[in-house]
Amino acid sequence: MQTALSVLVDSMLITFVFALAALGLAIIFGLMGVINMGHGAMLTLGAYFTWFATTKGVPFVAAVLLAAAGVGLIGLLLEHFIIRHFYDRPFETLLLTWGFFLISTELIKIAFGTDLRTVTNPLPGAAHFGSFVLPAYQSVVALISLALIVGLGVMLYRTGLGIKIRALVQNAEVASLLGLNVARAYKLVFVAGSAAAGLAGALISPMLSVDPYIGNIFLVRSFFVVIVGGIGQVLGGTLVGSFLIGGSETFFALFSGQVVAQTIVFMLAILVLRFRPAGVLRAQ
Amino acid sequence: MSDAGTLLAVHDLCVAYGRSQVLFNVGLTAPHRGGVAVLGRNGAGKTTLMKTIIGELRNKSGSVRFAGREITQLATEQRVRLGLGYVPQEHGVFARLSVRDNLTVGALGGRRHDGIERALAIFPKLGQRLGQTAGTLSGGERKMLAIGRALLGEPKLLLLDEPTEGVWVGVIDEIADRLRALAQEIAVVIVEQHLQLALSVADQAYVLDRGRVALVGPSAEIRDDPRLLQYLAP
Numbered sequence: 353m354q355t356a357l358s359v360l361v362d363s364m365l366i367t368f369v370f371a372l373a374a375l376g377l378a379i380i381f382g383l384m385g386v387i388n389m390g391h392g393a394m395l396t397l398g399a400y401f402t403w404f405a406t407t408k409g410v411p412f413v414a415a416v417l418l419a420a421a422g423v424g425l426i427g428l429l430l431e432h433f434i435i436r437h438f439y440d441r442p443f444e445t446l447l448l449t450w451g452f453f454l455i456s457t458e459l460i461k462i463a464f465g466t467d468l469r470t471v472t473n474p475l476p477g478a479a480h481f482g483s484f485v486l487p488a489y490q491s492v493v494a495l496i497s498l499a500l501i502v503g504l505g506v507m508l509y510r511t512g513l514g515i516k517i518r519a520l521v522q523n524a525e526v527a528s529l530l531g532l533n534v535a536r537a538y539k540l541v542f543v544a545g546s547a548a549a550g551l552a553g554a555l556i557s558p559m560l561s562v563d564p565y566i567g568n569i570f571l572v573r574s575f576f577v578v579i580v581g582g583i584g585q586v587l588g589g590t591l592v593g594s595f596l597i598g599g600s601e602t603f604f605a606l607f608s609g610q611v612v613a614q615t616i617v618f619m620l621a622i623l624v625l626r627f628r629p630a631g632v633l634r635a636q
Numbered sequence: 637m638s639d640a641g642t643l644l645a646v647h648d649l650c651v652a653y654g655r656s657q658v659l660f661n662v663g664l665t666a667p668h669r670g671g672v673a674v675l676g677r678n679g680a681g682k683t684t685l686m687k688t689i690i691g692e693l694r695n696k697s698g699s700v701r702f703a704g705r706e707i708t709q710l711a712t713e714q715r716v717r718l719g720l721g722y723v724p725q726e727h728g729v730f731a732r733l734s735v736r737d738n739l740t741v742g743a744l745g746g747r748r749h750d751g752i753e754r755a756l757a758i759f760p761k762l763g764q765r766l767g768q769t770a771g772t773l774s775g776g777e778r779k780m781l782a783i784g785r786a787l788l789g790e791p792k793l794l795l796l797d798e799p800t801e802g803v804w805v806g807v808i809d810e811i812a813d814r815l816r817a818l819a820q821e822i823a824v825v826i827v828e829q830h831l832q833l834a835l836s837v838a839d840q841a842y843v844l845d846r847g848r849v850a851l852v853g854p855s856a857e858i859r860d861d862p863r864l865l866q867y868l869a870p
Contacts, residue, residue, distance in 0.1 A: 512744045515733070519741040522730045529690065529724070530742050531716035531789055 358484045359606055363599035365487075368494035370598030371590050373556065373570040374577035375500060376549030378590045382578050383521045384541055386435065386445045390452035391574055392567030394546055398423050398553025399562045400460055403469045412474040412558075419554035420547045427546020431539050439538060460564045469562040493555050500548070505587045517541060521584070573597050580621050582631025589633045596632070597621060643668045643793055643823050644689070649698035651681075651688050658684045659847045661698070664825075666793060666840075671819035673838035673855065674827045677868055680844040682827040683725060686797050689825075690722040691715045703792065721791030725798045725827075728782035731771030735762055735781060738770050742785030755784030758814055776807030783814070793823040800830050812836065831868065835859050843867045 373395060380388045388394075398419045405415035430452060438444045475489040508514035520527040520537050528534045553567060560566055581593025597617060604613035624632060644666040651659040659681045666672045674682050687693040689700055691712035700708050707715050716722075730738050739752035739762070756763045759780040765773060770781060779799055786794060799815065800808045808830065815837045818824055828834035835841060841858040843851035845867045851858055858864060 512740070515737050515740050516744060518737070519730045519733060522732055523727065525692070526724070526728060526730065527741070528712045529716060529722050530744075530785065531713050532741070532744075533713055 355483075355606075359602060361484070361486060363595070363602035365490045365494050366602050367591070367595045367599035368497040369490070369556065369559070370570070370573060370577055370594035371501060372493065372497035372552045373549075374574040374590055374594060375497075375504070375586075376545045376547075376552060377574040378578050378581075378586045379504075379545035379548060380542060381575070382583050382586055382589070383517070384439075384538065384545075385442065385521070386439070386449070386542070387442055388449045388545070389446055389571075390430070390449035390456065391549055392565075392569075392571030393453040393456035394423050394427070394549035395553035395556070395567030395570055396460060396564060397426065397456060397567075398550035399471070399557035399560075399566050400464055400469075400553075401550070402554040402557045403471050403562050404464070406471055412472075416551065416554040420551035423550020423553070424543050424547030426550075428539070428543045430546070431542040435542065436535065436538065457564050464564075466564060471557040471562060473558040489558060493559075496555065500551075501587055501590065508586065576618070576621050580624055580631055582634030585631065585633040589631060592632050596624065641667050643703060644825070645701040646685075646689065647699045647701075649685070649688060649700070650696040651684055651693055652696050657696070657847065659688070659695075662844070662847070662849055664842055664849070666823045666825055668792070668823055669819070669821065670840070671815070671824045671826060671838035673834040673841040674825065674844060675831065675834060675841060675858075675864075675868060676844035676850075679846075680867075681847040682844055683797055684847075685844070686722065686795050686825070686827055690720060690795060716789060716791075719790070719792035721786040721789055721794040723779075723782045723786050723794070723796050723799060725801060729770040729773070729778050729785075731769070733770055734766065735768055735770055735773070736766040738781055739766075739785050739788060742788035752788060755781075755788055758787065758818075759784045774804065774807075775802040776804050776811065779803055779811060780807075780814075783811070787818075791822065793825065794818065796824065796826045796828075798827055798829060800828065800833060808833065831859075 376394060377388060377391045380386050380391070401419035401422045402415045405418055406412055410418065434448055435445060438448060473489050475492060477488045479486040479488070508518060516532055516537060520532060520534060524534050576597045577590060577593035580596055581589030600620070601613045601617045604616045642665050646662060646664040649659055649662040650657065662685060664672070664685070674685060676682050684693060688695050691710060695708065699706060702715070702718060702720060705718070707718065730741065736752065739755050742755070743752055761777065762780055762784055765777060770778065773781060783796070783799065796815070799811055803811065812833045815824060815826065819837055824837060826834055826837055835855040835858065838855050841853065841855045842849055843858065843864065850867050851861060851863060
């Protein structure tokens, strides 16, 4: 019983970490349709900015916020100078964001080297319930992830800005006929997605060793999360996709090794897409 | 028509898709109130003219002036904010948004922010569909939604491209009544295959033939012009 509860809690925590990591991609890819191969680099930059700031004595929370803002700013520059000219050309945006990933990774290596870096866990404690352990930091990150998803949901479905964005991503041409500034709205969404990726990288940095490829751990999984959950289903789709891709891996790892568990999860994801190509939550 | 009484003035408009020219030196004016019909067979250039006026297409030469201002170089959303409205021939609604959200977007994009009541007053039927996804509406209801939503932006001039296309015949009269009433308040430029409807809404009519203005005059005269059928026959 204790083991089952422990696995359940672990899988929920992993689900929320994956949801956090995938949220930026759910916004940029799921909402805007930009296949952002630079998502992993944005996560990595968030992690490095946090590491750099904390080593310079910046408190962890401020460092996380600075990292999110920094990656948001990079997203703004990327969108303004490059991506906005290619919104209707998905293959080009795929290549361009892949180029952004390559350049960012090399610049990180030049600036910070390839050594593994560690960000001190700001909440190293854990709550013990018999043999069942609830790590404090992961729990707080899960709550932040949940709060971000709920906040994004409120913004998208309960505010004028959210209705504008949902209209815009459905039909930019008609949105401009209603006087909406399409270019500005696209920019806002892209920057929000970038900042979300930076925030995720920052919050994940104390859980893993920081290296120039830390974001890649989540890149493919994030794409699976968004596609399996349902492209455009930023809220429920991200959570369901995260549970299927991240949370279920914890279950399968109970009965097998980590590699076998990952293989089973990706096979299941492919199976899901075979029967629901538009994702679990996307209307058929 | 004097310049002071002209809201929209299109001069010598030439538009091409690549090397294929579609409009040749087209001129058109619309007053501050009243209807203007643009007639012509399929491929005559009617939709191209509408899209060029609203800014979706760029012209090769010529000019578009609105409310005394040159707008030829302005983006679509800037033209809309100046008071132009456009209801396209198709895909005019956000299919996955509710009727209420569709109307809210129209109200947000416009200059007034006092809600969606104006659209519901013009098309009361939409009030019964507020929670329904726009993609599930009938063709007529979609047109009502698109027109009602465009009106929430408080346009001074509304461009309507085939407002009765794909609409059940029983609903056409309802839409026509609203358009006639609307033309008493603002300028309405209507492209319509339904000849009698278009001429009943419009005081002035233009007939396009292969990208050129072939006939222009008061609707009553155009209706009786023996050359009209020649220009409209497929």
